[in-house]
Amino acid sequence: MRLPVWSRVLAILLPWSLAIGLLGWVVSLRFPIDGVARFSFTFDGSSPWLNPFQPGERVTSPGRQPEGWTGQRIIGEPVYSSARLPGAYDTLEIAMEVKPLRQPLAELGLLRDEEAFSFEMEPLWSEALSSGWRRVRAGGREGYVRQDLTDDALLTQDYARLMVWQSELDIPSWSDEPGEWRSYDVSLRGTHDFHVVPGTDGYLRFRFVLQDVNRARDPKNRAAFRLTRRDETLWTEAVSVSGVADNRPSKAFEKTIDIPDLAPGVYRLSFLADDDFFIRTVSTPARRWVIGPRLYVGDTVGYEQADAYRTQWITNSHHLVAETFHKEGLQTVRLGSAPIELRRTHTPHPLDRAAGERVQPVELRLEKGSIRLVGDGYFAPEAESLFYPAPRRLTADADPLAEGVVAVLTPLVVPEPLEDGWWRVRSSWTLPASQDTLRLALGLPGIVTRSGAFDIRRAEMTYRRPPLSPSEWWRAIRRELSAAWKRL
Incomplete structure (x- = not known):
């Protein structure tokens, strides 16, 4: 018995439709119209976009943890991960839902120099700045000032009352009259x-x-x-x-x-x-x-x-x-x-x-x-x-409020409090021109001596570049071809 014409047409079109749909999905990932690719997932090791942290002796196995939450616990430092790029993008923002346990400070870094194994570290979490401080911008500076002070406290030139964290100041123009030997x-x-x-x-x-x-x-x-x-x-x-x-x-x-x-x-x-x-x-x-x-x-x-x-x-x-x-x-x-x-x-x-x-x-x-x-x-x-x-560095041991500090220069994004001691934290970087995989490092100073832990249950990765236009389309194509050529 011969199949109806419509069923034969459907049998022919269905594989092509699936293939075209898959191709469209891949193209939408690599060439989103608005220039934004976002991936949100449970940090259980199942995502293709961000691998769990290693080495194994400093972390727990990703998945269901004894306390009932799903994710990965970090108990040593430094630990490393890798991320897969969905295409040629200009910037990356990583957001994580974390729960610090006796760990007052965390930094996340992107590998910049493979030979020197040098990472560009960015602030991720500070217990000291999570309360009693507010984030401001003033006079070309960004950072945090004490809750009871005005924004211009960020401009203080008194280095005894200023801290920095992954931020730089202009060199002061100081000179002194020579004294006696x-x-x-x-x-x-x-x-x-x-x-x-x-x-x-x-x-x-x-x-x-x-x-x-x-x-x-x-x-x-x-x-x-x-x-x-x-x-x-x-x-x-x-x-x-x-x-x-x-x-x-x-x-x-x-x-x-x-x-x-x-x-x-x-x-x-x-x-x-x-x-x-x-x-x-x-x-x-x-x-x-x-x-x-x-x-x-x-x-x-x-x-x-x-x-x-x-x-x-x-x-x-x-x-x-x-x-x-x-x-x-x-x-x-x-x-x-x-x-x-x-x-x-x-x-x-x-x-x-x-x-x-x-x-x-x-x-x-x-x-x-x-x-x-x-x-x-x-x-x-x-x-x-x-x-x-x-200025002194903001370290894991620092207590800026108790130490008379009025401002901290840092690009730290304000952590967002969630339920039961969880926080949503963020860091961002500009991306290299052509690279398929990114290497990340998580720094948790003093976590071993403090018997601390750093729990991660979710992650969100947001890649950005300009929205597609005729000129931006060809720029994106050239970058993709350049990246493909370098992989050969």
């Missing part, structure tokens, strides 16, 4: 950054007494000074050590830095060396200079002035981490009146200021050397030279 006996081990305000005469002047205590290593005696202004390198000079025929510690020797014609601003003079080089003495007429955020106070083995090094510093750091790598360095460290006892080597020991000492600089007191400190501020040998070369 002053010398400080120290025992600073390895690489250190000196942040300095130049003199009104345009000079930056320092004298360092240096010593290499391990000339048995190979390669030998590699050290240098480098002057930078923000990311621009202005001057570099190697440090040479005489008498390398034996392996004994070198004699202490002097290195003079005398750099003219500097514009007003803040400069970073970096001493680049391994931890077997010591700075024994620092001399300068500069009125404002600080070291940081790393301060490694070493011992004095092999040095003739064995007791002459500084164990008391002034700091504007509110939070720091102390660590020693030798049993001789086990000691009690005091940040103002707040103590921490170092009981183990090779173990970071966090130390925060006492609640009543969160505004003015405090004294950092060590019992001895052989200790490395990293702060959220800077260190100086005396109060007169202490200053903020840049």
